[in-house]
Amino acid sequence: MPTQPATAALFPGQGCSLEGVKPLVQRECPDLYELCLCLLDADPFERSGDSTRYTQPAIFLASIARWRGLVRRGVRAGAFAGHSLGELSALTAAGVFSEPDGLRLVALRGSLMAQADAGGDGTMMALLKGDMGQARVLAERFGVTVANDNSAGQTVLSGSGEALAASALAAREAGLRAVQLDVTGAFHSPAMRPAVEPFRRAVANVELGVASAPVFSGLTAEPFSNLAVELSEALCAPVRWRETTLALARLGVERFLDIGPDAVLAGLSRRNVPERAVVRAEELDVTA
CATH class of the missing domain: 3.30.70.250 (Malonyl-CoA ACP transacylase, ACP-binding)
Incomplete structure (x- = not known):
């Protein structure tokens, strides 16, 4: 059998479409969906347009549901990366966070970011x-x-x-x-500074697993080395996505796999690394 190309799994941040993904989440991740209802006291998919507090958990659930489907069909990744919020999805998919801990961190992140820019424009x-x-x-x-x-x-x-x-x-x-952009705050700017320290403390208190493959930070465009600091400081720092995809290519990645429900990261990958293969989860029939 031919060997599978070195694949980087890419996980989306805010701005991706959530249309039609709730049934997939309920089918693939009923446990996480129920936990999310308890954490938010609301359905994140029904309120995803109201606040980043709901949008972020909804996107995380959609990403993990797709990843579960991929893994069940034998897909493996040689590297992981996520755009902004997607970093937590990537770390969870790689086994650094348990799925419940990943969801709890995402829910906290969304809440802290909503509070940081509350009342602003x-x-x-x-x-x-x-x-x-x-x-x-x-x-x-x-x-x-x-x-x-x-x-x-x-x-x-x-x-x-x-x-x-x-x-x-x-x-x-x-x-x-x-x-x-259809967002509810000035994310990745100094406006998010109040969220940094409480999020750093929360990440530092989570038990970590060993990553199944390198997970790249959008703060440094390198594999994570100080998780709590890098995830928290990223809240008010630029996402270096172009550099991250180039770094993955230098690592030897031959195929970029967009886990998101739309083609945002696939499109960016085609522009950043046109010489590499780019595929979407739908093309692998992970929702069948």
């Missing part, structure tokens, strides 16, 4: 057709933060709604596309 905006240099110029000019370096043609800014509206006008004048 924080939001995020994608810049398309630009580069990091242009994003940094806009960030400095309008007092916002570069939150994501996703690909050569996509960065994300985070800040107040007013400042991002002004940034969008300037971006369009410079020939860039500015797209408002």
Whole structure:
């Protein structure tokens, strides 16, 4: 039999679609779904548009449900990475966190981030057709933060709604596309600083397992080495996704597998590492 290509499993963050995934979660992860109802005192899928407090657990459940299906069909990964929230999904899939502990941390993360920006008008905006240099110029000019370096043609800014509206006008004048993101806070910016220390303490108190393969941090674009610090500091630091996918390619990854319910990470991977194979979970028929 031919050997399976070295595969990196990629787990999505906020911004991915949750349409139609609840039945999959109830079928693949009834235990985690029931735990989530107890943790939130609400159904995260029914309230995913209300607050990041609900969105994050819903995405985590969808990711783990898909991963369970993949593993049952014999898929294995030689490396893991997650975009923002997806880091916790990746660490759970790799066996560093138990699934219940991973869900508890995600629920806490969502709650802390919602509290950090409560009452504010924080939001995020994608810049398309630009580069990091242009994003940094806009960030400095309008007092916002570069939150994501996703690909050569996509960065994300985070800040107040007013400042991002002004940034969008300037971006369009410079020939860039500015797209408002459907999020409820200024994530990966200094606005999240109040969430850092309580989340660090929570991660530090969780019993850790041994990773089945390297898990890459979006804070450093390297394998995690100080989990509690890196996961917590990432809340108010940029996601270095472009660098992370390039680092995975240098590691020898030949196939990038998007675990998300849409094609966001697959699309970014095709731009960042066009010479490597990119597949989506649906293409492997994990929901049959």
